[in-house]
Each structure stands twice: as C-alpha cells, then as structure tokens.
Amino acid sequence: MIMTERKISLPAYKLAYAFSFIVILSLIRGIIFSYEIGVAMEAPMAILAMVFCADTYTQEITSKRSEIHRLCSMKRRLSSIGMRMVVQEIALFALSAIGYGMFYVFQHPQSLYKAGQSTESELQMFFIFLVAMVVTLWFWGILSNLLACLFRNMWAGIGCGIALWLVTNSTWGEKVLDNWNLFSYAFRNVMDSQDFGWLYGKVLCLLLCVLMTLLMPKIIKKRG
Amino acid sequence: MSIKISDLTVTFKNKVTAINHADLEIPNGVFGLLGENGAGKTTLMRVLTTVLAPTSGTVSMDGILYCEGNYPKIQRQIGYLPQEIDLYPSLTVQECLEYMGDLAGVPKEECRKRIQYYLEKTSLTEHRKKKMRQLSGGMKRRVGLVQALLNEPKFLIVDEPTTGLDPEERIRIRNLLVDFSENRTVLFSTHVVEDLAAVCNQLAVMKKGQFLYAGSMKELVRAAKGHVWICRLGDEVQAREIEKKYHISSKQLSEDGVQIRLISEKMPNIDCVPVEPTLEDAYIYISGQQA
Numbered sequence: 157m158i159m160t161e162r163k164i165s166l167p168a169y170k171l172a173y174a175f176s177f178i179v180i181l182s183l184i185r186g187i188i189f190s191y192e193i194g195v196a197m198e199a200p201m202a203i204l205a206m207v208f209c210a211d212t213y214t215q216e217i218t219s220k221r222s223e224i225h226r227l228c229s230m231k232r233r234l235s236s237i238g239m240r241m242v243v244q245e246i247a248l249f250a251l252s253a254i255g256y257g258m259f260y261v262f263q264h265p266q267s268l269y270k271a272g273q274s275t276e277s278e279l280q281m282f283f284i285f286l287v288a289m290v291v292t293l294w295f296w297g298i299l300s301n302l303l304a305c306l307f308r309n310m311w312a313g314i315g316c317g318i319a320l321w322l323v324t325n326s327t328w329g330e331k332v333l334d335n336w337n338l339f340s341y342a343f344r345n346v347m348d349s350q351d352f353g354w355l356y357g358k359v360l361c362l363l364l365c366v367l368m369t370l371l372m373p374k375i376i377k378k379r380g
Numbered sequence: 381m382s383i384k385i386s387d388l389t390v391t392f393k394n395k396v397t398a399i400n401h402a403d404l405e406i407p408n409g410v411f412g413l414l415g416e417n418g419a420g421k422t423t424l425m426r427v428l429t430t431v432l433a434p435t436s437g438t439v440s441m442d443g444i445l446y447c448e449g450n451y452p453k454i455q456r457q458i459g460y461l462p463q464e465i466d467l468y469p470s471l472t473v474q475e476c477l478e479y480m481g482d483l484a485g486v487p488k489e490e491c492r493k494r495i496q497y498y499l500e501k502t503s504l505t506e507h508r509k510k511k512m513r514q515l516s517g518g519m520k521r522r523v524g525l526v527q528a529l530l531n532e533p534k535f536l537i538v539d540e541p542t543t544g545l546d547p548e549e550r551i552r553i554r555n556l557l558v559d560f561s562e563n564r565t566v567l568f569s570t571h572v573v574e575d576l577a578a579v580c581n582q583l584a585v586m587k588k589g590q591f592l593y594a595g596s597m598k599e600l601v602r603a604a605k606g607h608v609w610i611c612r613l614g615d616e617v618q619a620r621e622i623e624k625k626y627h628i629s630s631k632q633l634s635e636d637g638v639q640i641r642l643i644s645e646k647m648p649n650i651d652c653v654p655v656e657p658t659l660e661d662a663y664i665y666i667s668g669q670q671a
Contacts, residue, residue, distance in 0.1 A: 160471065219466035220466065221466070221467065223429065224465070225483065226430065227430070227458055227460060236483065
C-alpha cells in the first residue's frame with residue numbers, strides 16, 4: 157500500500173522540479189560561512205513543501221476520484237492521506253539534506269569551527285538543521301494540504317500558505333514574533349550556538365501540526 | 381434492494397434547481413435513466429451516492445433513510461462509476477484496481493480474485509500491466525467499471541459506462557451489467573437509447589429536473605404507438621420544411637429522395653405511413669409531449 161501511495165504522490169515530475177529547485181537554490185543563494193546554509197534553506201524549503209504537498213488530496217478532487225473515495229471508510233481515506241504525507245515529507249527531508257551538501261559542493265563555505273571561532277562543529281550544525289527542517293517541512297506541508305482540502309483547490313492552499321509565509325518570513329515577523337516565529341531557526345542568533353530560544357518557534361509549529369492533523373478528518377468529512 | 385425517492389429537490393447555491401420535487405422507485409435489476417444534457421441525471425446519481433445532500437425530500441435504500449448517521453451503512457452497499465473519472469495515471473491497471481479495492485475494504489486475496497474475474501469479463505487481462513495513462517478512453521472506462529464492481533455492491537450506479545467503447549465492447553459491458561444485476565439494483569444512466577433497449581425492462585426519463593416517465597419500457601414504447609410515421613420526400617428542401625413542423629427521429633438520404641421518420645400526435649398532412657415505434661421514438665415522443 158505504501159508503495160502505491162509513493163507512486164501516486166511522488167510522480168517523476170514532482171521529484172524533478174523539487175530537485176531542480178534545490179540545485180538552483182544552492183547555486184544562486186550566496187553564502188560565505190557554513191552556518192548560513194540553514195538560514196538560506198529554511199524559508200525556500202517551506203515554499204517547496206507547500207507546493208509539493210498541496211495536491212496530496214486535491215488530486216482526488218480534480219480527477220473526480222473523490223466521488224468514489226467518499227464511499228470508502230473515513231479511516232481508510234485518512235490513512236491514505238497520512239501515508240502520502242509521510243512519503244512526501246521523507247522525500248522533502250532527503251532533498252533538504254542533499255541541498256545542504258550541495259551548498260558545500262558549489263560554494264565551499266568557510267567554517268567558523270575550523271577557524272576556532274565557534275564551538276559548534278559542522279556535524280552538530282547539520283544535525284540541528286535536520287531537526288529544524290523536519291518540523292518546518294511537516295508544518296508547511298500539512299498546512300498547504302489542509303487549506304487545499306478546505307478550499308477544494310490546491311492553488312488556494314498554496315496561496316493562503318504563501319500569505320502566512322510572507323508575514324512570518326519578514327522583518328515584522330522577526331521583530332514581533334521573535335523566538336515564536338514559525339521561521340525561528342532561520343532568525344536565530346547564529347553567532348550564539350548556546351541560544352536554543354528558537355526551539356519555542358518549532359514547538360509552536362509542532363503544536364499547530366497536531367491541531368491541523370486533528371482538523372483534517374473534519375475537513376475531509378465536510379468538504380469531501 | 382430497492383431505492384425510494386420521495387419529493388426530492390436539489391437546489392444549488394446559485395439558485396439553479398437541478399431536481400424538482402421528483403418521486404421514483406428503483407426496483408431490482410437494471411434500471412435505465414434517460415434524459416437530455418442538463419436534465420438532472422448526474423445530480424440524481426450524486427444524491428444516490430451520498431456525494432450530494434438533497435435540499436428537501438427523502439431517499440431510502442431498503443428502508444434505510446439517507447441521512448448523515450446512515451451514510452456509512454449505505455455507502456458500503458454502493459458501487460459508483462462517475463461520468464468523468466481519471467484513475468491514477470502512474471499506476472498499472474492491476475495496481476490501480478488493487479488500490480481501489482483496498483480503499484473499499486475488500487480483503488486482499490478476494491480482491492485479486494475479483495480483479496482477475498472482471499478483467500477477463502471486460503477483456504482487459506492482457507492490459508493489466510499497462511499504466512493507466514497508456515490506456516485508450518474505452519479501456520479506462522472499463523477499468524472504471526471494474527473498480528465499481530470490486531466491492532460487489534448491492535446498488536451499482538453507472539453514469540454512461542459505454543462511452544468511448546466499440547460496439548463489441550458495449551455489448552460485452554451490457555451483458556456484464558445484466559449478469560451483475562441478479563438480486564441487485566443497477567442504475568444505468570446513458571444518452572445511448574440503444575444500450576437501454578438492450579438491457580433494461582424499467583426506466584425513467586428525466587427532463588429539467590423532473591421525471592417525465594417512470595415505468596416499463598414496453599409501456600413507454602406502447603404510448604408512442606400510432607404517433608410514429610415514415611414518409612418519403614422528393615428532395616432536401618421538402619425535408620427541411622417537414623423538420624420545421626415535426627420532431628424528426630431519423631433521416632436517410634437515398635437515390636430516390638429522402639426518407640424521414642417523424643413523431644406526430646396526429647397523422648401528418650403529407651403522404652406517410654405509421655410504423656412501430658422504437659425506444660428512441662418513444663423517448664422523443666414523451667419528451668416532446670411534455671414540452
């Protein structure tokens with residue numbers, strides 16, 4: 157079943173555009189130091205996650221398959237959506253890890269750790285980046301899927317998601333929301349490796365993910 | 381299995397009334413649903429599949445009322461082939477059907493057996509490893525029908541199942557539906573009168589959200605008896621004149637002029653002879669009568 161869901165939710169064209177996106181990002185987004193990679197990647201990867209996941213269920217609506225899905229039990233329908241989300245999130249997570257490596261390959265960033273100006277090793281930085289990305293990708297992916305289901309239109313899901321992205325990924329968002337910003341990882345004080353205040357933002361993302369997961373059955377039931 | 385529709389009305393948000401105070405009883409066997417485009421056939425089927433909730437009126441299946449609380453019980457009994465459906469293009473026919481069967485809750489082994497059986501019945505066995513996107517329109521339609529049959533529904537709703545099929549395949553699908561309808565109800569909606577004539581005993585004719593006729597096909601044909609005429613005309617100009625006055629059910633050009641089959645309440649004022657009506661004639665007669 158999971159293999160079938162993979163074929164449905166991860167067609168070749170989707171992987172191709174996502175891979176092209178991270179290649180282009182790692183080529184054009186200039187960085188000097190390695191600690192900037194996470195900052196450079198978090199917000200663009202959120203957009204990729206939104207576009208990637210918006211059609212998780214709306215593809216059933218546009219193809220009219222949702223009329224058949226409605227005859228199936230809610231449990232099976234939700235399990236199918238859940239599996240598709242997991243498959244897509246794993247792909248996005250793998251792409252972010254590859255993207256991180258591509259910044260090294262294309263831009264040869266300098267390491268503050270090697271220069272003795274930071275206590276955080278490259279591996280530690282990479283590990284923290286992965287933790288932050290899991291939460292970021294999950295949040296923006298599930299958000300666009302939820303909104304797309306609500307409006308029964310993937311573009312409406314992406315559009316609303318981008319509006320929130322613009323608000324939070326801004327100077328206003330940085331100042332007002334501070335550590336509670338959805339992009340708290342990108343806005344963190346990168347010079348202070350002991351400052352983990354940005355985790356509040358990620359915990360908020362996780363809580364919102366739980367809330368959205370709870371809302372999903374109601375939206376699917378109501379909107380089909 | 382019988383379906384009872386009482387005083388059903390469906391009005392959309394844009395104030396368009398697709399079904400207007402309709403009453404109908406659908407018995408066991410293949411039941412035909414005939415009507416012009418926009419008559420309300422698809423809306424009716426969407427109500428029957430629980431996709432759409434009626435604005436007013438009631439629908440019941442074997443005494444079980446269509447309401448939110450009963451939907452899961454009702455949905456388990458239904459198989460549905462929508463008019464336009466695009467099944468998973470990146471899956472093979474076999475994968476697609478296994479997936480749909482799994483979603484419908486059919487046990488894996490049983491599902492495989494049924495897939496094999498219905499693929500044979502629809503001449504798709506040799507195409508089972510092909511991707512859905514590689515199939516022709518007719519083949520896709522047949523796969524759509526197989527998916528509707530997988531959970532062995534007691535109430536099968538098929539919206540134009542023979543669209544895009546060649547004559548041989550149409551006959552095969554019609555026979556499959558007749559075989560399937562034993563002790564079950566099959567609601568067969570189509571524009572192709574010929575298909576209904578071949579499989580149904582009972583049918584309903586819809587127009588502008590209402591049932592113009594519901595009953596046996598023989599009765600419908602009988603109602604048109606004495607109102608169908610054939611006349612031979614010298615040229616096309618004469619034929620055009622006749623077309624303005626009467627409902628024409630067919631027109632054939634031949635070496636010695638034009639032969640026209642027309643529907644008229646009274647004998648037309650031209651040289652013509654009465655003929656036995658077909659279902660198509662009867663459909664045109666009843667539609668015209670109500671208009």
